[in-house]
Amino acid sequence: MELREKIHESLMGRKRVFELPTVSFREFTNYATEYRYDGRLDEFYSAEKVGVLSLLADYMNFGGYPRVVIEAAQMEKARAIDEIFQSYVDKDIRFLGVEKIEAFKDLLRLLASQIGNVVNIAELSNTLGLSAATVKNYLWYIEHTFIAAKVSPYSRNVRKEISHSPVWYFTDCGLRNRALNIFGNVPPRDEGFLFENVVFSLLKEKSREAFGGIRFWRTISGAEVDFVAEIGGALVPIEAKYRSLPRPTVSRSMRSFIGKYSPSRALIVNKDFSHDLSVGKTKVSFIPFREFVRSDFQLE
Numbered sequence: 001m002e003l004r005e006k007i008h009e010s011l012m013g014r015k016r017v018f019e020l021p022t023v024s025f026r027e028f029t030n031y032a033t034e035y036r037y038d039g040r041l042d043e044f045y046s047a048e049k050v051g052v053l054s055l056l057a058d059y060m061n062f063g064g065y066p067r068v069v070i071e072a073a074q075m076e077k078a079r080a081i082d083e084i085f086q087s088y089v090d091k092d093i094r095f096l097g098v099e100k101i102e103a104f105k106d107l108l109r110l111l112a113s114q115i116g117n118v119v120n121i122a123e124l125s126n127t128l129g130l131s132a133a134t135v136k137n138y139l140w141y142i143e144h145t146f147i148a149a150k151v152s153p154y155s156r157n158v159r160k161e162i163s164h165s166p167v168w169y170f171t172d173c174g175l176r177n178r179a180l181n182i183f184g185n186v187p188p189r190d191e192g193f194l195f196e197n198v199v200f201s202l203l204k205e206k207s208r209e210a211f212g213g214i215r216f217w218r219t220i221s222g223a224e225v226d227f228v229a230e231i232g233g234a235l236v237p238i239e240a241k242y243r244s245l246p247r248p249t250v251s252r253s254m255r256s257f258i259g260k261y262s263p264s265r266a267l268i269v270n271k272d273f274s275h276d277l278s279v280g281k282t283k284v285s286f287i288p289f290r291e292f293v294r295s296d297f298q299l300e
Contacts, residue, residue, distance in 0.1 A: 077184065084178075110124060111148055173197055199238070237258070243270055267285050270287070
């Protein structure tokens with residue numbers, strides 16, 4: 001951000017912007033399997049069902065910061081993520097002019113506790129004892145230092161989409177867990193939210209090449225769909241469920257979205273269940289995570 005602020009020209013048409021995320025799940029798999037499947041990771045995802053879920057659990061606990069990934073012992077992983085977190089808050093954020101460091105940390109904790117849930121500026125302001133303008137400013141810093149990303153609600157009314165509250169996901173699950181002091185010891189109640197966060201990261205990877213954007217859908221009556229991907233003008237609703245599903249059950253919320261928008265396809269990403277069925281003219285696919293993460297998986 002400091003470099004960007006000091007470059008006064010836009011460089012429009014003369015630059016290319018690269019966003020370098022933390023280690024992706026595929027990269028994490030490659031490292032964890034000592035590159036035995038390098039170039040053939042899809043074979044591993046097809047053959048090692050239990051192994052994939054075990055790696056997923058590690059990824060949701062520890063995240064993908066390279067320094068964290070390469071440490072073997074949990075204590076060393078904890079030290080590495082602690083150094084990253086403290087350097088970010090005490091050096092980067094303080095250098096950018098944020099004076100209320102403890103309030104900024106509290107905001108990070110609140111965001112970490114609400115991933116996948118609607119974040120209301122007024123509620124954050126009241127909880128933190130900060131003005132709404134300051135909260136918005138801090139959220140801007142969090143987003144533009146690549147700590148977390150906001151997802152806007154889907155609506156065919158652009159004005160409503162801009163005005164309605166977003167949901168937030170962390171760029172890295174490990175840093176999110178560190179913010180809540182549960183790094184390496186994630187309670188079962190958090191696993192569903194972290195799985196949703198991983199699915200968001202995978203969708204974000206695919207969105208760079210495949211489609212126009214990621215939104216979420218929520219109604220006043222309480223119906224909600226985790227993600228809505230736009231692909232060439234077509235909508236694909238996606239739910240993330242960190243469960244072993246015993247049977248193909250389509251939620252009332254997903255049926256509500258299908259009834260309203262009639263997408264040609266809908267996805268339910270889960271731990272290990274595979275099945276296809278139809279709801280009206282919509283093909284609903286239950287996708288095991290190991291298939292969803294494959295390089296050849298197509299959202300369309």
